[in-house]
Amino acid sequence: MGSDNRKKAVVLLSGGMDSAVVAAMAAAEGFAVHALTFDYGQRHRVELAAAKRQAVLQQMAGHTIFPLPLHLFGGSALTDDIPVPRRAGEAKEGSPGAAIPVTYVPARNAVFLSVALSFAEAIGAADIFIGVSAVDYSGYPDCRPAFIEAFGKVANLGTRMADGGPGFTIHAPLQYLSKEETVRRGLSLGVDFGVTRTCYDPAPDGTPCGTCDACCLREKGFAAAGVVDPGRSPMEENE
């Protein structure tokens, strides 16, 4: 890594399919990918194992798992003992007025992006990648383009690096892609979707439930792309 002359980018890597594609996109753009994964008390712990394996597979320049105990605050089905809702097949289209589901974690992406910003500034990376999409999504407010844009302003007003320096760019390359397009993009970049986990409420062996919002969106994407999802098998949590 001492002879790595590529520009550094911080990539938020969740262990799911979207961020795996984003990491591959950043690498394809020539960035040295420094992945950042949050252990925020999510009940879907298999995400962390998937993120670790993805970082190795893609030969990322670095991977940091950051403990962030948002579950101390409660208020989400992803971190608390609130049941994860199921839905029957069809993924709803996102719209500003759509109800925000109980899987929403309060201000999660603001926190994730802020910590990514701190990390980026500490390692001298001016580029931050996040895998949000506002097309096939769960309706979370912190996935919308206006939010990402507003955060970019915060990044460039509240940091030393941006103070007369080049400033930060927040990349959200999946912003306007459907899940189908994300699947296709990932396949074209050689992403191994078998090593990604998306489910909000997997079985103890890591097998996705198949009925939560995230599973339904993923299933829709693979079906539309006409390929079989390789990420439906068990996965060890501690690999």
Added chain:
Amino acid sequence: MGSDNRKKAVVLLSGGMDSAVVAAMAAAEGFAVHALTFDYGQRHRVELAAAKRQAVLQQMAGHTIFPLPLHLFGGSALTDDIPVPRRAGEAKEGSPGAAIPVTYVPARNAVFLSVALSFAEAIGAADIFIGVSAVDYSGYPDCRPAFIEAFGKVANLGTRMADGGPGFTIHAPLQYLSKEETVRRGLSLGVDFGVTRTCYDPAPDGTPCGTCDACCLREKGFAAAGVVDPGRSPMEENE
């Protein structure tokens, strides 16, 4: 606390003098103060003891200490083995072009405000208080009014509570106050400054160094207000 009908506010409480005054101001405005203190690996650990004691003294409605290991990223004299700079007496006036000192912690206030936002949303508080000032300050970019304003937009675009709801207000009531004015405001509200610690690099017994940027600003404030600073004695770290 079950019969507390006051509106909740989240107050960032560092253990220093500014946030103690802000907490008292929030209480004076009628808010139930829910304080949030970060254990971010700061070398001035006595801050945490001071915050705990201040929360008890002011009879705050709640106090959460949130572990946030920003020191994992490095890059600051407040968390690393980089010497804290000394200066001779006169505090410099902040201006956008002023050099940002090595005590700057990358994107700290963006991270702190984001976690405060998550906490506020989880407990149903629409008001967040932060004790930044852009008058007598160390020149940190994340203390400036434009940054606070930009963060307010992030808060109102990236949360469920603001999605058709009342939205969040970021209060920075010391923004345009000098340290002298902050001292006077605190005294008028009965703040016990003896239980606040400001120093970036205190002695092992908690005694302030008297020569760092934070000590100089504090000294200037008390001198201008014409009162003796009661916060110059040792303080136990583990109270």
